[in-house]
Amino acid sequence: xxxxxxxxxxxxxxxxxxxxxxxxxxxxxxxxxxxxxxxxxxxxxxxxxxxxxxxxxxxxxxxxxxxxxxxxxxxxxxxxxxxxxxxxxxxxxxxxxxxxxxxxxxxxxxxxxxxxxxxxxxxxxxxxxxxxxxxxxxxxxxxxxxxxxxxxxxxxxxxxxxxxxxxxxxxxxxxxxxxxxxxxxxxxxxxxxxxxxxxxxxxxxxxxxxxxxxxxxxxxxxxxxxxxxxxxxxxxxxxxxxxxxxxxxxxxxxxxxxxxxxxxxxxxxxxxxxxxxxxxxxxxxxxxxxxxxxxxxxxxxxxxxxxxxxxxxxxxxxxxxxxxxxxxxxxxxxxxxxxxxxxxxxxxxxxxxxxxxxxxxxxxxxxxxxxxxxxxxxxxxxxxxxxxxxxxxxxxxxxxxxxxxxxxxxxxxxxxxxxxxxxxxxxxx
Amino acid sequence: xxxxxxxxxxxxxxxxxxxxxxxxxxxxxxxxxxxxxxxxxxxxxxxxxxxxxxxxxxxxxxxxxxxxxxxxxxxxxxxxxxxxxxxxxxxxxxxxxxxxxxxxxxxxxxxxxxxxxxxxxxxxxxxxxxxxxxxxxxxxxxxxxxxxxxxxxxxxxxxxxxxxxxxxxxxxxxxxxxxxxxxxxxxxxxxxxxxxxxxxxxxxxxxxxxxxxxxxxxxxxxxxxxxxxxxxxxxxxxxxxxxxxxxxxxxxxxxxxxxxxxxxxxxxxxxxxxxxxxxxxxxxxxxxxxxxxxxxxxxxxxxxxxxxxxxxxxxxxxxxxxxxxxxxxxxxxxxxxxxxxxxxxxxxxxxxxxxxxxxxxxxxxxxxxxxxxxxxxxxxxxxxxxxxxxxxxxx
Numbered sequence: 113x114x115x116x117x118x119x120x121x122x123x124x125x126x127x128x129x130x131x132x133x134x135x136x137x138x139x140x141x142x143x144x145x146x147x148x149x150x151x152x153x154x155x156x157x158x159x160x161x162x163x164x165x166x167x168x169x170x171x172x173x174x175x176x177x178x179x180x181x182x183x184x185x186x187x188x189x190x191x192x193x194x195x196x197x198x199x200x201x202x203x204x205x206x207x208x209x210x211x212x213x214x215x216x217x218x219x220x221x222x223x224x225x226x227x228x229x230x231x232x233x234x235x236x237x238x239x240x241x242x243x244x245x246x247x248x249x250x251x252x253x254x255x256x257x258x259x260x261x262x263x264x265x266x267x268x269x270x271x272x273x274x275x276x277x278x279x280x281x282x283x284x285x286x287x288x289x290x291x292x293x294x295x296x297x298x299x300x301x302x303x304x305x306x307x308x309x310x311x312x313x314x315x316x317x318x319x320x321x322x323x324x325x326x327x328x329x330x331x332x333x334x335x336x337x338x339x340x341x342x343x344x345x346x347x348x349x350x351x352x353x354x355x356x357x358x359x360x361x362x363x364x365x366x367x368x369x370x371x372x373x374x375x376x377x378x379x380x381x382x383x384x385x386x387x388x389x390x391x392x393x394x395x396x397x398x399x400x401x402x403x404x405x406x407x408x409x410x411x412x413x414x415x416x417x418x419x420x421x422x423x424x425x426x427x428x429x430x431x432x433x434x435x436x437x438x439x440x441x442x443x444x445x446x447x448x449x450x451x452x453x454x455x456x457x458x459x460x461x462x463x464x465x466x467x468x469x470x471x472x473x474x475x476x477x478x479x480x481x482x483x484x485x486x487x488x489x490x491x492x493x494x495x496x497x498x499x500x501x502x503x504x505x506x507x508x509x510x511x512x513x514x515x516x517x518x519x520x521x522x523x524x525x526x527x528x529x530x531x532x533x534x535x536x537x538x539x540x541x
Numbered sequence: 542x543x544x545x546x547x548x549x550x551x552x553x554x555x556x557x558x559x560x561x562x563x564x565x566x567x568x569x570x571x572x573x574x575x576x577x578x579x580x581x582x583x584x585x586x587x588x589x590x591x592x593x594x595x596x597x598x599x600x601x602x603x604x605x606x607x608x609x610x611x612x613x614x615x616x617x618x619x620x621x622x623x624x625x626x627x628x629x630x631x632x633x634x635x636x637x638x639x640x641x642x643x644x645x646x647x648x649x650x651x652x653x654x655x656x657x658x659x660x661x662x663x664x665x666x667x668x669x670x671x672x673x674x675x676x677x678x679x680x681x682x683x684x685x686x687x688x689x690x691x692x693x694x695x696x697x698x699x700x701x702x703x704x705x706x707x708x709x710x711x712x713x714x715x716x717x718x719x720x721x722x723x724x725x726x727x728x729x730x731x732x733x734x735x736x737x738x739x740x741x742x743x744x745x746x747x748x749x750x751x752x753x754x755x756x757x758x759x760x761x762x763x764x765x766x767x768x769x770x771x772x773x774x775x776x777x778x779x780x781x782x783x784x785x786x787x788x789x790x791x792x793x794x795x796x797x798x799x800x801x802x803x804x805x806x807x808x809x810x811x812x813x814x815x816x817x818x819x820x821x822x823x824x825x826x827x828x829x830x831x832x833x834x835x836x837x838x839x840x841x842x843x844x845x846x847x848x849x850x851x852x853x854x855x856x857x858x859x860x861x862x863x864x865x866x867x868x869x870x871x872x873x874x875x876x877x878x879x880x881x882x883x884x885x886x887x888x889x890x891x892x893x894x895x896x897x898x899x900x901x902x903x904x905x906x907x908x909x910x911x912x913x914x915x916x917x918x919x920x921x922x923x924x925x926x927x928x929x930x931x932x933x934x935x936x
Binding site: 149152186189241266391 | 552553554557561574583584586587588590591593595596597598600606607609610612613614615616617619620621623624625627628629631632635636637644673674675676723724909910911912913914921929930
């Protein structure tokens, strides 16, 4: 008897192989499988409908009555035509119904099948959630920046140099539109102009190591400093600048970053914080974008302060070199005219302070006195503008503001010598 | 009275797993990842309930909120390690070696024990939340032993360039299975590592062939040997499928729970078929979807008409609100990821589990009658560490 009771019929293949044909509830006996949550046996029970309840009758003659209101169905089950129910949230008992007729009967009559168990651990979740947020915030906003600031000053120059070289290689590859990295512009006359700017600024005394300025053949209107004193100016910036003083002002700003060792701090800080942010987003589909945005948000907070610091340094350096600090401002003024200022959400994501504020700061630093300026001779300036090779007029069409066209007097040899550029790569074709 | 062996039914269906994976995947994206705990829970409930040994479905009783809690717990501990330790490593890496590689290497090696820790804890959580016939599974605490064994066996696997793989697989499986309970009964992993060498034989031979082809081609500089490389690659793929089927068989048929045993017969050909068919289906759907998107974009452009082209030509892109292309890009980006995983669940994971379930039987189920319930393993941290560390979505 007990053999049969326990799990006899279920174990045998014959009696109820999944009955695919839907049979409506009939007065004949219908069966389901019952487990008691105490032993691993399965018992075959017949199911009877009672008012507000179902009755489970065992082969032994024992009966169980489950109130319909207590029944809870297991969610997300694979067998959609059957149903698995339990008598209450905490019960270990299960009734596995494969007969579609009974399943329909239960679904139609039990009203609280889908009711979820109350979530009991909300206070604990809230506690650990605040703990997690607090520890991440503490690490990203306090510990990592402090340590990065401290460690940056202890890093030997060779180490910084290596860090910068690694980043430089990555940037050249990342900006490239084909397989080879973006090429360096190294026309001797143009580089001589760069050296002249360096000499004029004469910043060596403030720097932990000498700066090294390179020009990249790419149309981005940008410049940045890397750990170890490397400063990168894009061709697009030189193209967009109205005169040598504007280029000088930008370089002075980047020297400010080098003097403050900002790039090294940034690199160390990212090393600490990006992994922590990665923890938060896990590996859900497309989480990389969230990671990138979050990191951008964190970095922006620091780099806006760093930019302001570099600007202040540049104002001072330019004044010492008898160059008007307003040139930082004029450059941004034109940027704002062309691309608009970052405000609202974008202002938080942007790594630079709002341009209007910078323009005003530059104007204040200028302070109404007169400056000698004249960083480069006309010949030097022309050489600087061709540091990447002669500039075909067609190259400048894209985003040039009309007033710039005035300077483009003599591009008499258009496309011919273009191929002479190193690796023949021009970045924008 | 002798009882028939319990065959396993499989109730999972492609359209339903597709819907479930799609809905939960979209929610996960919309909640910047936080719905993933609900997604995992719901997917597991479905996958578990699809497997029905003797007609009784497995039940997954883990809850999303305990996963969320476990995740927060793990973040509190891991954030410190990952943030501060990585920063210090990076510093020393640049000071002493002037490069990032040593830092990454040390960081990975430093994380390895934590990954094994997370694996064992996740297995313990999942087993503790799995029931069949109302009885809980369980895994005994023993994470320290697992971590050092994993370090040792994985180390040997790396040192021997993979030759050691079957031995590693056997001993790590044995460690876990010997600590696994069904109710109050402890499971046992019999057999020996030698039984796993044979399933790996095709992989070894294919690799030897590939190395030989490369060597001969390089020495003789005769390109005629190169096609043999294709043969070797094909053999290697066959070898992997063979390993998947036969290592499962070797490990499953030597597992016992008292007098209860398992019998299984997965087929290498079927596994290759599932992968080939699955990849073909996914590729076909992605190509078809790209064509449809292309047509839709073309129609939109046609509808918006001439001024769009004029704007582009004049470089006057500001005419289009700035958020439109950003939104469109994000939509495409996330759809790609969501559909990738949805289609993988539908066309590879589900058919694969169906095959393995349907070929597996429980031998001598009569002995299960002696099994009694075990106490609940509260396990507050759930699988938080496995979730925070990118371990992939292994079940």
